[in-house]
Amino acid sequence: MQPTHPFRVLRAKPLWIANGVITGVLALLFTVFYVGASIDPVDHMKELPVALVNADRGAAAGGEQVNLGRQITESVKKSAASGDKIDWQVMDEKEMKDRIGQGKLFGALVVPGDFTSSVTALTDASATTAPARPTLTVLTNQSAGSVGSGLARTATTEAARNASLQVGRELTARNGPGSADLSTAARLLLADPAAVTVRDGHPLDAHSGLGLTAFYYALVLVVCGMLSANVISGQVDHALGYTHNDMGPRRLHRPLVRATRVQTLAVAGTLMAGLSVLMGTLVMVGAVGVMGMDASHLPLLWLFSVAAIGVSGIGALSLLAVFGTPGMLVVTLVFIGMAVPTAGATTPIEALPGFYRFLAEFEPLRQLTGGLRSILYYDAQADAGLTRAWVMMAAGLTAGVLFGFGVTNWYDRKGLDRIPAERKPEEAAVPV
DSSP: OOOSSGGGGGGOHHHHHHHHHHHHHHHHHHHHHHHHHHSOHHHHOOOEEEEEEEOOOOEEETTEEEOHHHHHHHHHHHOOTTTTSEEEEEOOHHHHHHHHTTTOOSEEEEEOTTHHHHHHHTTOTTOSSOOOOOEEEEEEOGGGOHHHHHHHHHHHHHHHHHHHHHHHHHHHHHHGGGGGGSOHHHHHHHHSOOEEEEEESSOOOTTSGGGTHHHHHHHHHHHHHHHHHHHHHHHHHHHTTSSOEEETTEEEOOOOOOOOHHHHHHHHHHHHHHHHHHHHHHHHIIIIIISOOOOOOHHHHHHHHHHHHHHHHHHHHHHHHHHOTTHHHHHHIIIIITTSTTSSSSSOGGGSOHHHHHHHTTOHHHHHHHHHHHHHHSTTOGGGTHHHHHHHHHHHHHHHHHHHHHHHHHHHHTTOOSSOTTSOHHHHTSOO
């Protein structure tokens, strides 16, 4: 017997079980994806790229040519203190600046050109003026991600201080009795000769969200594509007469227009492609024009925005067409649940567990964030993430179209109509 009162459906165990399983799985998955990705980035960190730059010209000391900068860089690179957590990359200043300006380095340790001469001057007891303390420079790169830049800063600063102490021990041992001629302050300075300064290696404009505007802008594009796909899918079904459309207290229904699943997806995809131009334009107007986000290359930013929304939306439409009502849960997991933790915006990819690094290779938000970083922070350089973003968008669009139309075409060939064939069209068209 059918229940006589609406609230009696709450007595049905399948209603509780089905919804309990779905909501419980969602709660568990979101917890695993979000908390698991960021719970211990230091422990999971592996091969975070940081530059070692030796610009030291060396100096004569004790009758021989000495280059303490070379000793420092070799000592840091060979040090086992950080294990494989930091990928120390030895390069010159020009290459370092180029790679920081492409977001390929999270920081750098720079030994200045006068480092050896400044250090040896500390041992000159006959000097009439206090020698300048040599400096090791730690460069950060907030544009590549604040957490990654912070991790690089911590590791690089520690390496610089350890290097200074090592140089101090060598100088003290080398000077031996000669150190007694130095003042107490000079001997203390000789034990730890180098000061460590921290500077931003790639300064950003004030309205760049401390390097996070690229991520949030990319997130807006993905959410626009994902949510609009849900709206468009429902509105197309209503326009074809397959579903009702509730507008407040009113329920609207149109006469049935029979369409195959492939045709329905094609209609929705066409609508998405057209509306992505409107949405992409409004996103850029809102971010740049209304909120004042720092941005250059505006035509390219507009084109990228439109394409990103279109690709995300068509991909979401394909999932909705294939999975039906549960498709929105799949879309949410793919475009939000698994995407946000693996975007490399907060926690860098190099500090994620292995499973999340695997997801980051194809999750759309990571690709879009990289492309937008290139446009917003790195002068739209192709090898700063922009080329990869375009290639992955093309691959994602191709995969989405092939999957969506391939499966729906199979549904159509199997005769899996949305309305059983035995129902006459004129009956299905009667308004309710």
